[in-house]
Amino acid sequence: MAVVLQNAILKSLTHKCLVPLVCVRAGLETSSVLEAARKGTRAKAEAKKKAAKKEAVKKEFIPYRERLEQRRTGIKSPRRVEDHLKTPIDDVWITKFYKWKVYEAAEAIAMHRESHHPTILNSFDSLITAKVELDISLDKKNRYLDRISNVIRLPYDFPLEHNRSILVLTQDIDMQQKARELGADLAVGTEIIKMVQSGEFSLQDFHHVLAHPDLLQDLLSIKGMLKRKFPNVKSGTAGEDLVPIIERFTLGVDYSYTKHKHDPSYALIEVPFGSFHLSDEQLKANLSTILQDIESHKSNRKSTDLITMVCLTARPSSESFKIDHKALLEESEDVKIAARA
Structure with missing residues (x-):
């Protein structure tokens, strides 16, 4: 009778508490096994809860015009990828x-x-x-x-219409006249420096500034106002012969x-x-x-x-x-x- 009762208790413990029968028969304490089981269950539950939890993402405000642009372009690159497409062999194709x-x-x-x-x-x-x-x-x-x-x-x-305004800087009076004939909006000498420094003249009115190399040293005093427009030989905006340079900026694209x-x-x-x-x-x-x-x-x-x-x-x-x-x-x-x- 005692043996039957012991087997019933063991069966109940292994079924309800998930304690392996081998552990009981091996002489292990059921309390330590149950404690380990509880810790493992809690860890799994917490991990599952963390995985299921969604982080709240703060949505950035996008102006209406930008939203329309994103909807139109699909926020995709306009670059056409043709690696997966075939070459047409017919006279008419989509x-x-x-x-x-x-x-x-x-x-x-x-x-x-x-x-x-x-x-x-x-x-x-x-x-x-x-x-x-x-x-x-x-x-x-x-x-x-x-x-x-x-x-x-x-x-x-x-024939090409453009709105480029050109300033030519040279001390040669004949070259100044030639520059105006070629299409320069203004052609002057070093007097431009005082005019700019006194505020009588704005360099922002011109898209390009061309100059003879002899004036570059004098123009250093207003280099901060010229910024990227400061003429130099490397960019082709300064040179001994100003005629081809002026023609490039008046007739070029x-x-x-x-x-x-x-x-x-x-x-x-x-x-x-x-x-x-x-x-x-x-x-x-x-x-x-x-x-x-x-x-x-x-x-x-x-x-x-x-x-x-x-x-x-x-x-x-x-x-x-x-x-x-x-x-x-x-x-x-x-x-x-x-x-x-």
């Missing part, structure tokens, strides 16, 4: 499901010329624009190119990159390189000059390509043709090498 077709520069220019013909859009005065996408990230993580901008004189000029809000490695440059009054070869030469100048901003701290894609557009048409910009750059480099030889 562009978002396939890779963009890549054209030669001359072919893309010719197609825009056809669409702007007087019998179609009748817009032969339109400018052809290059949309150049850039990857401005450097090899070091979270480091990017600071500025990519310039004013360059293209091989073939074309300017470009600068625009960074993307949500992708710090993405930047875009939109720059016109001609109108349809120029021949296809002249337009191609202008485009090549622009791409080479942009490529020259590539840092030695960057091992990947700076220019990732180039598309040609021409308003009022909404068509955009992707071109093989690498072939154009290589062709231009070959021409340079041949000319040196």
Whole structure:
């Protein structure tokens, strides 16, 4: 009878208290086993509670306009990824499901010329624009190119409206007159220093300041007011012969990159390189000059390509043709090498 009662007690303890029968038979104290069981259960419960607990995240206030912009862009990079897309083989296809077709520069220019013909859009005065996408990230993580901008004189000029105001500083009276004839808004000598210091004249009214090297030493007294506009030989805003420098800033095209809000490695440059009054070869030469100048901003701290894609557009048409910009750059480099030889 006693044996039956002992077995019943052990069965009850192992069932209700989860105490292993082996522990009891081995002579272990049931109190220590139960205590260990309780501690393990409490630890698991606390861990489960911590995992289930959600931290309250304070939502940052976003202005209404920024919310609309995020909704429109989806807070995604505008860079088109085509690794998973196939190349179209038919004459007609849905562009978002396939890779963009890549054209030669001359072919893309010719197609825009056809669409702007007087019998179609009748817009032969339109400018052809290059949309150049850039990857401005450097090899070091979270480091990017600071500025990519310039004013360059293209091989073939074309009518281009711009609002650049130019100040030319030189002591040569004849050069001052020549500068005004070339399109400079103002051409003066060292008297500009006293005018600026007395507050009679503001340098902020001018986009570019060009000067003869002889005046650079005198201009140091107002360097703080000029800031980045301070002329120097390296940037091409100062030189012995001011005529080509003035022509570059009055007749040349300017470009600068625009960074993307949500992708710090993405930047875009939109720059016109001609109108349809120029021949296809002249337009191609202008485009090549622009791409080479942009490529020259590539840092030695960057091992990947700076220019990732180039598309040609021409308003009022909404068509955009992707071109093989690498072939154009290589062709231009070959021409340079041949000319040196």
